[in-house]
């Protein structure tokens with residue numbers, strides 16, 4: 444990652460966030476993400492906020508949250524505090540923020556109720572589509588919002604363009620990729636697309652760092668952000684995932700090597716950081732890595748690799 448280019452695109456005092464879901468233990472994929480978040484923020488004088496993305500109430504567990512925070516601390520990734528002095532927010536406590544965001548969308552007539560199940564949408568998708576596209580079945584149906592109904596926001600045709608800090612220029616048309624975005628599911632839970640976007644606006648996030656597996660959903664988040672009233676999107680950095688050999692994605696079991704297990708096996712934190720960096724291609728081979736070396740290593744990995 445080119446720190447001077449990133450720096451020129453960010454304000455002198457910018458904010459970024461680390462936003463894990465407490466649906467499991469901290470694994471090497473998280474560690475890579477944290478390395479980019481803290482590495483860039485510490486090098487460029489940014490603030491790191493912590494957000495627990497527990498919008499999915501079925502899968503989130505308090506014990507996972509406790510363990511995530513403890514492992515992060517052990518690794519030396521310490522969050523800063525926001526304007527109110529808090530170092531961590533939880534999506535499960537922010538329903539009022541999401542309600543308010545959606546009120547604005549409703550007022551502009553962009554939101555409608557949807558009764559379609561996942562299976563129905565699957566059946567209506569065109570064969571060969573890279574992801575399931577909602578075909579707009581309920582758009583004109585004028586359904587009442589209520590129990591068993593989801594909420595969608597209209598995605599009109601149009602391209603969202605952004606310059607990713609690692610992946611370069613991206614152009615995405617959400618109306619062609621996914622169609623109208625689900626913002627509240629049929630169970631009544633706010634979706635990731637809505638909650639993460641509303642939080643990025645409310646917390647004034649300038650830099651979003653996340654795995655390259657989420658690259659395809661960034662255009663729709665930028666669009667939702669614009670509809671919610673923020674015109675200038677954050678700077679995005681989509682980082683490499685954890686791989687085995689170059690280009691070979693490890694099995695899920697391998698990829699999700701837990702920090703707990705590595706600690707229990709006697710690895711020091713510098714060993715865990717070095718292992719994660721090597722698995723993501725940031726280092727050519729594992730070696731002990733200190734948190735204060737991260738910026739230099741990330742910068743070098745964008746050019747020649749170490």
Ligand SMILES: [Zn+2]
Nearest residue numbers: 557558559581
């Ligand atoms: Zn529908």
